[in-house]
Amino acid sequence: MIVGADDFDRLVDGANDVEDRRELAAARADDDYMPWDEVKAALGG
Numbered sequence: 001m002i003v004g005a006d007d008f009d010r011l012v013d014g015a016n017d018v019e020d021r022r023e024l025a026a027a028r029a030d031d032d033y034m035p036w037d038e039v040k041a042a043l044g045g
Contacts, residue, residue, distance in 0.1 A: 003011070027033045034042075 024033070
């Protein structure tokens with residue numbers, strides 16, 4: 001199957017989004033998740 005460059009980019013982006021969400025869910029399940037507001041506060045921002 002031949003896929004156009006734009007379609008390929010969308011497929012790769014979609015796959016990356018799925019992986020990111022899977023990793024976030026795993027981090028939250030492991031209680032290894034820190035909300036962004038807490039990160040900023042810890043860094044003095």
